[in-house]
Amino acid sequence: MELLLLSNGKTTEHPGLLGWARQRVQALLAARGVNQIVLVPYAVIRGDWDQRARDLEESLGVEVVSIHRSDDPVSAIESAQAIFVSGGNSWRLNQQLHEQGLIVPIQRAVRERGVPYVGWSAGCNVATPSIRTTNDMPVCNAAVLPALGLFPLQINPHYLDASISGHMGETRDERLAEFCAINPSESVLALREASLLQISGEHIEYWSVRGEGYKVFKHGEEIKEYQDARPLGALTPFTAKL
Structure with a gap:
């Protein structure tokens, strides 16, 4: 299984869609001999799906075909060399994956055929x-609510623990603590901007272009921050690897 789960698609420091992780994405595609990507853009609500495909193609230098152009989305997944799932709204994306009958085909493509899955923001959410x-x-x-389940832990992309002046609502940490209180057997991995998880077979790596860590939330335990994937070895079926 090959997964790249990214917190976000763009940064101000790195131009282009997935520009901040371009080298890692391109290396994955080159290793698998991918020359065409199937893009799932359903999470994009206020943008143009064809433009999202063009942006991705321009950034990565690989042909991109958006699944909405296919008369048979299931067949498009079944023949895909790589599946890229765009960010946007996770609710809309997950709804469309179910309504288009794509949950099981994507699961089979990734788990049985080893098709690379790259998802950012909402695309990262639905991989959990x-x-x-x-x-x-x-x-x-x-x-x-149920999604693809390719990665065994819940993920909170775009994680931000900064204090916002004048904000009187719950912080992100408080919201995630609430989730863990209701679901005490589950852990949540909080990914900051410009960070990712890469799963290859039984190995998992964490990387941040800004050198920042991630946090793990679990009910009844102290919130901890980590810089590498080793602690995830105890939380996932994968073998952690630096």
């Missing part, structure tokens, strides 16, 4: 067991 730790509003009525 559910979208319960998304930051997005449930903008659609058909709110479905």
